Amino acid sequence: MATTVVWFRDDLRVTDNPTLADAVDATDVVVPVYIFDPREYGETRYETEKRGPHRTKFRRESVHDLRASLQDRGGSLFVRQGRPEVVLPELADRTDADAVYAQTKPAVEELEREQGVRDALPESVSFERRWTHTLHHISDLPTAYDRIDDTFTPWRKEVERDSTVRDLVSAPDTIRTPDLEPGTIPTQSEVGVAEPPTDDRAVLPFEGGESAGKRRLSEYVWAGDHLSEYKGTRNELLGANYSSKFSPWLAAGCLSPRWIHAEVQRYEDDRVANEDTYWLVFELLWRDFFQFQFRKHGADFFTPTGIRDVDKRWDRDREAFRRWADGATGVPFVDANMRELNRTGYMSNRGRQNVASFLADAIGIDWRWGAAYFESRLIDYDVASNWGNWAYQAGVGNDSRDNYFDVLSQAERYDSEAAYVTTWLPELAELPPTFAHRPWRMSDREQTEYGVELGVDYPGPMFDIEARYSELRNT
Structure with a gap:
């Protein structure tokens, strides 16, 4: 019986998640796992906290929501604490897995983590990566990422002219997971982070998870009909709806940029297509641009002199x-x-x-x-x-x-x-x-x-x- 470990990273969703969908299609049993890596917390070289209270809370809520989504499909999410290059080989060995599937990210630390896992796995266990964090797939760029223009506008025009957005990948109907200890999702204090303050002046409560992200999109786009005025209001400063505020769910991968794009297209077909509706896609392209630029330039982005x-x-x-x-x-x-x-x-x-x-x-x-x-x-x-x-x-x-x-x-x-x-x-x-x-x-x-x-x-x-x-x- 074929078994695959699925390592969730910044892709905490079941809808339009090719990593999860491909693993489910390829094997009989999947082992979905999220790992709280201690290197994601603590102090940076700049004497700042690496992952602060609000983002830690949002991440924990997103992991809770992902676990519930997998349970709704008959499976489970296994939560562990430690270094992925230690946890994943141990989990693969315990479940006799044939492969580890994971999202790939373009930045330096993320790539180093991937390489560490790849090096730690035995030769009998393959490491399969999926590019899932952008609107346009890296393989579909008209010009390869290492040769793309470093200026946004010519890059955007080329992509809009010569590339298309891939179709959405459906969430699996059922997921079969092994009988393992599920593990507990650590508290804020257990990862060394304080509880975040609360403030009724906040523009949104920002609850983590795919379910909350989809609710936010439904409220903003469909119930509130705010997409039709997005460009005109996006520079405002107060209130929930001057902008979409989808970015927290995009950052954690609770919402797929392709799924947002599909909802914009549906809105344009059903209600109105104008400069405002286009502008949200325009912002997704800016987000894509930086992802591909990091794949091109890597560590140069972190130097005082930049790229x-x-x-x-x-x-x-x-x-x-x-x-x-x-x-x-x-x-x-x-x-x-x-x-x-x-x-x-x-x-x-x-x-x-x-x-x-x-x-x-x-x-x-x-x-x-x-x-x-x-x-x-x-x-x-x-x-x-x-x-x-x-x-x-x-x-x-x-x-x-x-x-x-x-x-x-x-x-x-x-x-x-x-x-x-x-x-x-x-x-x-x-x-x-x-x-x-x-x-x-x-x-x-x-x-x-x-x-x-x-x-x-x-x-x-x-x-x-x-x-x-x-x-x-x-x-």
Whole structure:
């Protein structure tokens, strides 16, 4: 009787999961396993937590949901703690497995883990990889990944013209698994991570799992009919539906990008097709682009000079970085976004661009510190999207331009009434929008009038931010 171990990684779903479907089709018995690897926790080289509270909670919930989905099909999910290169060979030996099937990922650590497993397996056990994390399959690219354009727009146009999205793979109806100890899903404390804070200002509760991801898509696309206005609202800052917010479920693989694409097509057929509906697919293509870029450039994305070998002088002021991370820079738009991130594990795309630019361009701190901090805090952290976007903003990555975001003008444009800033900085709630965005302009009399004393009720700015942007404009 043929047996296959299925190693779940960032593909915590049963719908459109070729790794699981192929294993079920190829063998009589499958051994689905998720492994809590201790290397995914603890401290990074940048003195940041590798996987923080919100993302850990979301991952645990996703594993619970995957286990329930497999049980609904007559099987089980076996949960283990340890290093995959130790756990998987032991599990293959115990079940007399013929093969291990696994999702493959493009980034350095993920590939190293795969190679470690491959090397640890006996020759009698094959290692089968499946590419399942992108909209377009890597084998279907018009130009091979190692020769693709490093600029998004020509790559996108070529893919849209010359590639197609593969058909969805149905979830298995039944799954036969062996009689093994299922293992318990560890608590937050058991993996050394604190419980996340709760905050009723969060844009969504972000429950992990394929079931919750599908509910979110149904609510956003079908019940709320928000897809028809996606492009026009995606730069807003408050509320559940200014953007799709599918990214946490995409990052953990609870939702397949192809399944989202199919739902967009169905919406376009049933209701409306316009620039807004296209824009969600456009964003999926950006996500694809970074995945393939990481496959092409690998470890170069983690160097100070990035994939373009741009020699910039980066500061490594730990105190300045801490003020940025804590939301205590004295620049309200930056601080509001960072406080939202710390409290909820989420931040809008507009916010991410601005706080990244503030750290890298205005303060001049090593951009990798910011990328590592996002890795710890973001509930939707994806290695390629996160590090690719940070390198882009720092001017050392793809499509990099020597442009910066003026967070002051950005705040006044996208938060003209200061509703976002005062939501996350309630100490500024009594200020008119002009002062809420630039509190340092208040005189002593105005500080007394509004009851906001800089340096007491809210931090004074780290430096003369208006002068700094004047310098940037003139360089």
